[in-house]
Amino acid sequence: xxxxAQIFKALSDPIRLRxxxxxxxxxxxCVCDLMAVLKLPQSTVxxxxxxxxxxxxxxxxREGVWMHYTLSRGSCAICKGLLQILEQHAYDLPEVASDRSxxxxxxxxxxxxxx
Amino acid sequence: xxxxAQIFKALSDPIRLRxxxxxxxxxxxCVCDLMAVLKLPQSTVxxxxxxxxxxxxxxxxREGVWMHYTLSRGSCAICKGLLQILEQHAYDLPEVASDRSxxxxxxxxxxxxxx
DNA sequence: AAATTATATCCGTGTCTGCGGATAAATCAA
DNA sequence: TTGATTTATCCGCAGACACGGATATAATTT
Numbered sequence: 001x002x003x004x005a006q007i008f009k010a011l012s013d014p015i016r017l018r019x020x021x022x023x024x025x026x027x028x029x030c031v032c033d034l035m036a037v038l039k040l041p042q043s044t045v046x047x048x049x050x051x052x053x054x055x056x057x058x059x060x061x062r063e064g065v066w067m068h069y070t071l072s073r074g075s076c077a078i079c080k081g082l083l084q085i086l087e088q089h090a091y092d093l094p095e096v097a098s099d100r101s102x103x104x105x106x107x108x109x110x111x112x113x114x115x
Numbered sequence: 116x117x118x119x120a121q122i123f124k125a126l127s128d129p130i131r132l133r134x135x136x137x138x139x140x141x142x143x144x145c146v147c148d149l150m151a152v153l154k155l156p157q158s159t160v161x162x163x164x165x166x167x168x169x170x171x172x173x174x175x176x177r178e179g180v181w182m183h184y185t186l187s188r189g190s191c192a193i194c195k196g197l198l199q200i201l202e203q204h205a206y207d208l209p210e211v212a213s214d215r216s217x218x219x220x221x222x223x224x225x226x227x228x229x230x
Numbered sequence: 231a232a233a234t235t236a237t238a239t240c241c242g243t244g245t246c247t248g249c250g251g252a253t254a255a256a257t258c259a260a
Numbered sequence: 261t262t263g264a265t266t267t268a269t270c271c272g273c274a275g276a277c278a279c280g281g282a283t284a285t286a287a288t289t290t
Contacts, residue, residue: 001129001132001133001205001208001210001211002129004132004204004205004208005127005128005129005131005132006127008123008124008126008127008132009123009124009127011120011123012120012121012123012124012127013120013277013278014116014117014120015278016120017116017119017120017123018116030236030237031236031237031238032235032236032237040280041279041280041281042236042237042238042280043237043238043239043240043279043280043281043282044278044279044280045237046237046238046239047238047239047277047278047279047280048278049237049238050238050239051277062286062287064236064287065234065235065236065237065286065287065288066235066236066237066287067236067237067238077204078200078203078204078205081199081200081203081204082197082200084196085193085196085197085200088193088196089119089192089193089196090119090193093116093119095116096116128247128248145266145267146266146267146268147265147266147267155250156249156250156251157250157266157267157268158249158250158251158252158267158268158269158270159248159249159250160267161267161268161269162247162248162249162250162268162269163248164267164268165268165269166247177256177257179257179258179266180256180257180264180265180266180267181257181265181266181267182266182267182268231290232289232290233288233289233290234287234288234289234290235286235287235288235289236285236286236287236288237284237285237286237287238283238284238285239283239284239285240281240282240283241280241281241282241283242279242280242281243278243279243280244277244278244279245276245277245278245279246275246277246278247274247275247276247277248273248274248275249272249273249274249275250271250273251270251272252269252270252271253268253269253270253271254267254268254269254270255266255267255268255269256265256266256267256268257264257265257266257267258263258264258265258266259262259264259265260261260262260263260264
């Protein structure tokens with residue numbers, strides 16, 4: 001029960017919600033991607049990502065200096081269901097659309113070193 | 116976005132999660148019902164119910180002295196989806212089952228005055 | 231080793247929220 | 261009106277968490 005509550009708590013912050021939706025549409029992102037899109041300081045982004053990891057929402061993959069974050073597929077069946085609901089009901093929000101286009105613009109100009 | 120985050124925040128507390136699941140299985144409950152099942156003081160139960168109401172999760176119906184709470188059907192399409200997910204993934208939790216049987220036992224012995 | 235880049239963690243501060251006893255408000259009965 | 265019942269709100273206290281600059285860690289490059 002506590003575990004389920006924690007899953008919801010992880011989505012109870014607007015920034016974390018934006019991060020989860022960005023990961024859902026893009027697949028894999030590193031901290032610097034999210035800093036650019038969310039326009040937030042690095043410590044803030046890292047802190048929210050750590051929270052999402054503690055709550056079993058994301059997995060990490062290190063590639064050199066970069067830490068790549070993905071939605072943790074494979075664990076937490078309830079998370080998958082919640083993602084479907086989000087997909088249905090959150091993508092029409094203007095903030096989600098602008099985040100996605102900001103991400104696309106950033107990735108286009110990004111040097112290919114950090115893929 | 117903030118609104119969606121608030122919807123999740125309402126489910127981020129174990130007690131509120133239990134209340135929502137009880138309302139989902141029983142339909143309509145008053146504060147005294149929940150006090151008996153959750154074994155919590157009245158102020159605690161009322162506070163959580165007020166939080167759920169602020170977050171568009173429940174509606175109220177006054178009947179004399181009693182205030183009846185129901186899951187607010189009709190508003191918040193995303194809430195309905197979340198309830199379906201909960202139904203699929205939370206009912207196998209032991210705490211949910213014991214809450215439901217405790218509620219059934221309480222309602223059976225309850226004087227019919229407060230229906 | 232030294233410098234650089236990306237990320238994680240630390241720190242003090244402020245806000246939010248939970249708790250539950252105490253009190254207030256609302257409703258009904260006598 | 262008085263009293264009883266149910267519910268809502270108030271109150272001080274405690275813990276969790278958000279913030280973001282500063283610092284530490286990790287990996288790569290030179």
